[in-house]
Amino acid sequence: MKKTKLVVVGNGMAGVRCVEEILKLDPERFHITIIGSEPRPNYNRILLSKVLQGNSSMDEIVLNDWSWYKENGIELLAGESVVRIRKEEKIVETASGIKAGYDVLILATGSSPFMPPIDGIRKPGVIAFRNMDDCRVMMDYAVKYRKAAVIGGGLLGLEAARGLLHLGMETEVIHNAPYLMNRQLDLMSAELLRKELEGQGMRFRLNANTESIVGRSRAKGLRFTSGAVLDADLIIVAVGISPNIELARGCGIATNRAIIVDDYMRTSAPDIYAVGECAEHRGIAYGLVAPLYEQGKVLARALCRPDEENAPYTGSIPSAKLKVSGVEMFSVGDIEAETALQSFDGIKGTYKKVTMRGGRICGAILYGDTAESGALLQMVKRGAPASELASAASTSGGGREQDEIIAAMPDRETVCACNAVTKSMILKAVAEEGLETADQVRDRTKASSSCGGCRATVEAIVGFAKRSGAEGMAEKSVPMCGCTESAHHEVKEAIANSDRGWRSPEEAVQALGWRNLSGCDTCMPAIRYYMSLKIVDAGRSLTGEIGRRSFIGLKINVAEDDGAGSPFGYDALCLGGELRRMGETLTFPYPVRAAAASGIHQAVGVLVHDIGLNGSPAGWEIYAAGHSENPVKQGQLLGLVETSGQALELAGACLQLYRERADFLEPMWKWVEREGIVEIREALFDPEARAALFASFASAGGDAFRLEREGVRL
Template identity: 60%
Template sequence: MKRKKLVVIGNGMAGIKCVEEIYKLDPQQFHITVFGNEVHPNYNRILLSKVLQGDSSINDIVLNDWSWYEEKGIRLYTGETVVRIHAETQEVETASGIRTAYDSLIIATGSSAFIPPIAGVRKPGVISFRNIDDCNTMMDYAKKYRKAIVIGGGLLGLEAARGLLNLGMETDVIHNAPYLMNRQLDRMSADLLRAELEQQGMRFWLNKETESIIGLNRAKGVRFTGGSTLEADLIVISVGIRPNIQLAKTCGIETNRAIIVDDFMRTSIPHVYAVGECAEHRGTAYGLVAPLYEQGKVLARVLCGQDTDPYTGSVPYAQLKVSGVEVFSVGDIREGEADTALQMYDGVRGTYKKVTMKGGTIRGAILFGDTVEGTSLLSLVKRKAPVSALSTPAGNSGGGGLDAAAADMPDRETVCACNAVSKGAIMRAVIEDGLQTPEQVRDCTKASSSCGGCRPMMEAVVRYALRNGKEGLSSAAPPVCGCTELNHEMLKASIAQKEFSDIHEAMLFLGWKKPLGCEICQSSIRYYLELFHPRLSIQEVSFVKDEKYNSLSVGIKTSEDKDEEFNSRYLGEKLRKVWEPLSLPYPVKAAITSGMNSPAGVLVHDIGITGAPAGWEIFAGGHAEHPVKQGQLIGIAETDEQAGELAVSCLQLYRERSYYGESVWKWIEREGIVEIREMLFDLDFRQELVERAGDAGMPIKNDERLGEGICGNC
């Protein structure tokens, strides 16, 4: 098949991440051409401060070197700026006159440093901090001059100031807000950070507005709005970024603050897409790496013609080292955005933790000095978990605390959110691939290769894997069968992260000992494929299948009492429409009865629903055979609709979190009834489960909502 032509404008992190994903999905589909206006290959812009501070060289932060482009057959133009997009002929043109045709075009032009309208800001001696050339300029200045000013007390400004200190320059930081990093921190954590940085030698000027840059032929300092001045030989501007959209505007692409894209990263012109800091999705332009990578993965699937969930937005977060201090921030943390749910300060350890809430759900968090809990708090904020889901404080800081957290972390939990790398993936890289160092794990899995905030936890997981070997994986859970060394947790994680066209492709990729597998593993793989990738057409694939694992029976019994307020038969029929098309990991039996006068054995069924004076009571985990198990109360619903949603969400949660061949009662004992209740009491998460159950089986239409319109007189 003739390859299509893909052109990428921008050689930065977002555009090349999309290219990497395309090569994973279909390496033969495109001839790819990349234009970058810098002379370097793709590098990690987030780690520029490490270069400035002397911790890394430029080669250390390169993500894809020259050989990578050559091996992939990518035509790379460096030092070339695209100045025109000819949408009518589907060509791009550079400033030097190069014209290249495209079938699909990705605009990934990123952003530039925002330069505020300060008088004299264009004088020699005033620079921004955005790329490798800026780093080199600052290092050159440090050889000749003594004093520096950084305008901007945000993350990048503080990193620049730390680098200038390391270069031997006296450094003042000017910030127009009352405290540092006011977008990511609260007053308490910002004051702790300021005290630490002042000990390192920085000086701060807060609530100050810069009126002009003083000096005749070159910058000699700044003048504040009040008239006072501050002398300096070098002035670094770091007050924010501005998306690079001029190219898109000149060719008629719809823009706002950035290039407007839809949920599949399409611009207003056919065959032209945008991704990264230059893209605006649902009114938001993201400047952090994790959202940009999420966009790149969606766009890669779109370009490769594969079904994909739409990009619906991201929860931005920051987990980094600010001048050697661990900092984590996510969600609504500013005053007035949310209420404080938890606030703790340890003066001995120098740590601070704050969690915010709104409407009873977790909405934001700040960690200072110890960010062990960062990934778990990020997960809670993303799913708007109830405040009751908050864990107890982490143990000792430092290596012991990290090592303990790594040991307790489930294999499925994400360590590197930027690249979606789980603990299990890191463990397998060490145990199965024989990797020995964090650097090797980084290169193999990409964990910690982006913002670097997860590096301490990644190193702790590597240490844990080296100490414990296979016994550390999922508590040494046994493999699915004799055809593989993977247990169910590992198999689920692998299938969730990658789509396979059929069962046998999955076996080949996952290193199955027997090419055709057996009845157990074929059925397991099929179930997980249907669960995580319901759009895949795998029905025609030849495999062994045990039909009993797809059976669900619903028993319904109504009371003879004419005064009974609950109509169990009507609710049961509504639930049956949603439940029966679903594939299940194990046979499930459900019982629904209108009242306690007709118990129908609800307490010894996998799902039991009964009418009671307080409303519908929903139980799960009952078992009538040996060993006999009594169902545990999941919750009470006042209305028929709430009862239906609670029952369906419970069954869907079981489908998603159980192992193939695991009964409901075994799943509840393994997960814990308290954790299951907390997840189901999260109303937003519960609704997501209901919608996913509808997607997997029979769509739940508005006129067929669970229990809608049911009453005792129907």
């Protein structure tokens, strides 16, 4: 079969990560051509600071060497710049005259350093800090000269300055704000950072604005608006980036600050997509690696599985970790909101601040100890109530040893946000493959391979796993009640895997070794529920006894559109009615409420129900895990489908997944937070798995009111 021609403009981290995801999903689908302006293979731009600081070599930051392209049948045009897109003919042209035809085009053109309009900024001796060539220039200058200046006191500027110090140059950072990293830090943490870096030899000039670069044939220093002059032989400009949009704009693709894309990374032109720093999604252009990788994954699925309901890209919450030697710092979200928690330990040199809006966590700063960064990142992402900070503090007290902190970390907590690697994935790799070092874990899972900010946490988890042995690999168990030492997940597994056919809860608890063979009001309803799932799965009949705690009715609220007789309103009524018919006879872990509406203006509260189905111009939007009571939770988008039949299947499959995986009395919103919306989407967007879940949901509903032919008593 003839392969689809895929051309990727840009050989950077975003474009190549998208190609990697495509190769995972469907390696034979595309003939891939990558065109990159640099004469080298794909490398990790984020780790350039480590090269300057002497922690890595140029070769060590290469992500995919020349052989990778060859092994995967990828044609790499390195050192070539695309200057024109001919949309009608589906051809791209390079500056050297090469023409490449495409069926699908991905623009991953990245961004360029922003060079402010300062007089003399184009003189020799003034460079940005963006690529390997810039690193080499800095190294060459360090051999000949002693004084350097860095314009910009943000993350990139400080990394460049620390590298210059390592190269032996006297370095002063010029920043036009009253304190460093003013977009990511508050005054307290910025002052701690400044004092630490001054101790390493860095100097700072704050609230300073550069007027011009002095020197005739090359840069000799800076003149400020105050009239002061600073001598410098090398000047690094690190004040921001500008998305590379000229290529897209030149062929009529819609642009703003960057190339405008939708939730599936589509541009305004047919068959042309954009990812990375050059893409603007919902008004935001991201410059951090984690969002770029998330975009690449979404686009890869959209290209490889166009006939499926793929999860959209809904945006990212940027976070930053400083990678300067000896300094640990983390920042995420809105740090200027109301303070929910603030603490400072002058002896240890640690600082923590958590912010909130409307009682929900929206931002955080950590300085000196970033062990909680993963947990706080997840809290910010899901808008956790500020009350969770108290319980988190009780399980992560500052006086505990590192192993205790790692042991308390949830298995599903994300350790490496850039590559979506969780604690359990690292533990599994260590246990199953005998990995012993963080480098081995990085090579196997990609954890810490991007920005490197999670390196310390990865090392701690590996050390914990080695010291804990098999016990450290096991999921932490909380007994379901005082009658047993078994947790919910252990009881579920035992019942599901049993071939003995227990005929009553009493028979089950005896076989499971309960201390109290009569059970209690906590465990017996849970066992009835887990047994009901086992019985239906085995094709045996059961009686649902209305009123028992193990039986929960499903409530559906349906509203017609403003036009009472509209077909869409009729579809909403039919869809809601069918979901009610199938679900109202089933047992659920916790009361489930659903809502179906024919349009966005209905008042049935689609976003605050466990399952919400909302009609839209593009079809049906399916939401999960909304909650209208304390704590209020907004439903998360599961997917967008075209027909009411597809909507019923997706909603029913989600409810069945909830029935099978949730603990008894665990609300859907808690289950989604525990499992993770990404993992749930991936389970539901596999067509075969979704169809099987929906079939189980439908058949279970049909069995719910049959007589107990086999004498099963629940």
